[in-house]
Amino acid sequence: EVSITKFPADERKIIAKAHDKYKKARAGIINTRHGQIHTPAFMPVGTKGTVKAMLPESVQTTGADIILGNTYHLMLQPGAKRVFKLGGLHKFMNWSKPLLTDSGGFQVMSLSKLRKITEEGVIFNSHIDGSKFMLSPESSTEIQYLLGSTITMAFDECTPYPSTYEQAKSSMELTSRWAKRSRKAFYSRDGYGQFGIIQGSIYNDLRLKSALDLIELDFEGYAIGGLAVGEGQELMFKVLDYAPDLLPINKPRYLMGVGKPADIIGAVQRGIDMFDCVIPTRSGRNGQAFTKYGVVNIRNSKYKEDNTPLEEDCLCPACKNYTKAYLHYLVKVKEILGAMLMTWHNLMYFQKLMLRIREYIAQGKDFDFIS
Numbered sequence: 001e002v003s004i005t006k007f008p009a010d011e012r013k014i015i016a017k018a019h020d021k022y023k024k025a026r027a028g029i030i031n032t033r034h035g036q037i038h039t040p041a042f043m044p045v046g047t048k049g050t051v052k053a054m055l056p057e058s059v060q061t062t063g064a065d066i067i068l069g070n071t072y073h074l075m076l077q078p079g080a081k082r083v084f085k086l087g088g089l090h091k092f093m094n095w096s097k098p099l100l101t102d103s104g105g106f107q108v109m110s111l112s113k114l115r116k117i118t119e120e121g122v123i124f125n126s127h128i129d130g131s132k133f134m135l136s137p138e139s140s141t142e143i144q145y146l147l148g149s150t151i152t153m154a155f156d157e158c159t160p161y162p163s164t165y166e167q168a169k170s171s172m173e174l175t176s177r178w179a180k181r182s183r184k185a186f187y188s189r190d191g192y193g194q195f196g197i198i199q200g201s202i203y204n205d206l207r208l209k210s211a212l213d214l215i216e217l218d219f220e221g222y223a224i225g226g227l228a229v230g231e232g233q234e235l236m237f238k239v240l241d242y243a244p245d246l247l248p249i250n251k252p253r254y255l256m257g258v259g260k261p262a263d264i265i266g267a268v269q270r271g272i273d274m275f276d277c278v279i280p281t282r283s284g285r286n287g288q289a290f291t292k293y294g295v296v297n298i299r300n301s302k303y304k305e306d307n308t309p310l311e312e313d314c315l316c317p318a319c320k321n322y323t324k325a326y327l328h329y330l331v332k333v334k335e336i337l338g339a340m341l342m343t344w345h346n347l348m349y350f351q352k353l354m355l356r357i358r359e360y361i362a363q364g365k366d367f368d369f370i371s
């Protein structure tokens, strides 16, 4: 028997609003040459052809369908031609599922010391031995082909934050010209795809122009770039309140570099399908464990005799076979096993979060309270 509660009109609007909030969330499957990707998806970061402290088969047990690699690092060492000669990155690192590679511009700006941005591309000195390199839409696209990437990212310029409107406009226009060249250089094959990356910083008219320019190039998917660069969650969500809607509804939307669980939930609610972030792996190595009780800083002395697991119902090796006391000890004495177990748990936590979000969306349920 359904009891109808008479809400005053304005309260009903709030309830409707709340449910509206979820109408942009979507769950789906991306089919690729290297297998399916269940979305919303979280991609563990494997920058140098390895998810740090994890065997690829261990990454697979956490439920990850796809991992991310970096053009910038792999072109410097071991070199894209060498990886190609050795059979491609999938074979080289023994990962047979989908691989997405970032196109390198963002990493050049955050890692290499000397660099020069020209219309042609970015000229930079390797942060390893100072030798000179150039990355362009053409060379980045070719490198990703040599690596054998399942999903290739267009070569873009990540507009820094904060930027004036003028700075953001000229940066976005450069990205549009580079996107056209990236698309032209892409060798399209069944089951492989290339994603365009929209820029425009926090300016909605620039974001719209960027989207229109890239939609013309008919990419297989679209990323929202230029976010998670220091603008903060509030401003990021403000852009995400409209930017995903500028992109084709039937193609994957990837928010680069995001993020913490709360960032992921808020972005899924705004229509994002794919994520990547170093947080679960980097913070795991740093002694931070994500749990349903919140983040546990395992180095805290309160855990030194805590004989309980991080999470009693977690199926990862850290929780099944070890205690917080042991993890506390391993991380304190910098034992390699500490990095392994903390990373494994965090990746399992992030994949469980994505699985629950996918289930909630499929059942049309609100997933606000998952953290």
Ligand SMILES: Nc1nc(=O)c2cc3nc(NCCN4CCCCC4)[nH]c3cc2[nH]1
Binding pocket: 102, 103, 104, 105, 106, 153, 156, 157, 158, 159, 197, 224, 225, 226, 227, 228, 229, 256, 257, 258, 277, 278, 279
């Ligand atoms: N091609 C490309 N274009 C971007 O606009 C971009 C924007 C990005 N924004 C981030 N943010 C990463 C934030 N991360 C948070 C945890 C600590 C390390 C940094 N990664 C990005 C990668 C990017 N890659």
Ligand SMILES: [Zn+2]
Binding pocket: 310, 311, 314, 315, 316, 317, 318, 319, 320, 344, 345, 348
């Ligand atoms: Zn665990």
